[in-house]
Amino acid sequence: MRLLFVHAHPDDEFLWTGVSIAHHVAAGDEVHVLTMTAGEEGEVIPADLAHLELPAGEERDPEGADPLAVVRHAELAAAMDVMGVASWTLLEGYRDSGMVGTASARHPRAFASAPVEEVATEVAALIERLGCDVVVTYDERGGYGHPDHIQTHRVTVAAVRELASPPRLFAVLTPRSWAVEDRAWAAAVPADRLEEWGVVPPPEPYAPELSVADDTVVTHATVDPGAVAVQARALACHRTQVRVLADDAYCLSNDVLARLSGREGFVEIDPADGRTVAGSGARRTGLEGR
Template sequence: MTDVAPVLFVHAHPDDETLTTGIAMAHLVSAGVPVHLLTSTLGEEGEVIPPELAHLDSAHDDALGPHRLGELRGAMAELGVTHELLGADEARGRLSRWRDSGMAGTPTAANPAAYVNASLDEAAGLVADVIRRLRPRAVVTYDAEGGYRHPDHIQTHRVTRAAVASLPEGERPSLYAVVTPMSWAREDRAWLAEHLPPDSGWALPPVDGEYPPGVVPDEVVTHAVERPDLAPRQADALRHHRTQVTVRGDTYALSNDIAARLSGREGFVRIDPVTGLPMASGEDGGYAATEDFVPRRRAEGEGPA
């Protein structure tokens, strides 16, 4: 039994945790810090990559959710992370309280059971219950844009912020949102252009093209985990999510077949749970001093620290 307070990660669907915070999770575990994952939905509306599993999707057997739960268990065992589903009720045979809403603009978001339609008070109350039970030193989730504006990611941000803000001020853990420094995003696209085999079958993201809203100016990023040595462990965990992700060496692709890099680094910004605004790296409440997340050291000319 460890006396070290855990770090709680709150994500929307299975695979989100490994894609966006797998390095941080592996880093924390390697440092002896317990990591716990709270997943909001089973990702029932996800697209399925392997043809032999296509029947699982919501248009056919609608059995993708339980299958993705199995994938999640494998990935978290790989990373050494404990996990649970938001609002799960074994007595009622309910794996999760809400259902995947689907991508923005899809009709599945109109489903009353979709997470995007969840009562903010109810969902935040359930997350707050988990926080009170675990007493984590920090909570990590998405930024206000959900990384790439997925409705469930945005809802997870709203719910998690509300949960932390609902606690007495002296009992609130530090709250972090996942973001990527623009310089990293540009470096990764340039790296892909040089290293992706031309016969990979995957498309290259344009080096000078648009970036998702989770890519932010470097000066916004207050904390980072830079552990390229842990990228193989992240890749091994991602391979469990085979309905959603294809991994090849230092690269991966989702169902859109656009290549992405496993760079071994992840950025974060500490945010105020009440306002949602970034907090300066000097206001860390002691958390950064543990070196679990460290204040990002910027290169000369990148902007203020």
């Protein structure tokens, strides 16, 4: 199979779909990754690189340099080398929009404000050139509501829709039972280990769980604990954004403990309207081509 994973920022590819990417690469499938922006507005974890992060509320000069973009581009390249994908593409011309209401959202090149059909034409050309059987992105909520994730969903759906021979289209979606199990895992981590790692358990409610749905909605899943080691090595390349704490644990700049569970859920979506394709009620293993 030929698969294309479409994401908003560097590190999203392995946070959201790292298990599936590693699994399909190991299976001998042809895996490609498209990243929409360089993540210019990302929060920076390492103290020695803190100067790359623009202070909160400050607007970037539209004509100025984006020094964090250079670093994140290099991190993305290193992570892709670790994973061994067939190709990866960083879309040009657009930048990280940041969250709703931030100064970065007003930037003239903010991805969230880009004309959907214009970007979709670029993405459709890439899908056609690669001859993709499967395309994977976020659901209509962008997983956790980030404007660039939502825009990535819109663009990807529009791109697949305009193709004469469209590939199957999937969105990342976590079964509710998995989310419950992951929360139980986090709650069981000893306090001294949390202190050692400098993290806290997920609070209630927790925004990333916007990507959670009833188990019956999730049509496909990749379950491959053996892929976690490669996923963790790739994530470790994204030093500005991720701290890999152990074989099965990581955190972002918010220091909230998260699990590398070795499994990812998906729902098939109809490119005609972006809606969920009804499943048979039985979840299928792996992403299936056309």
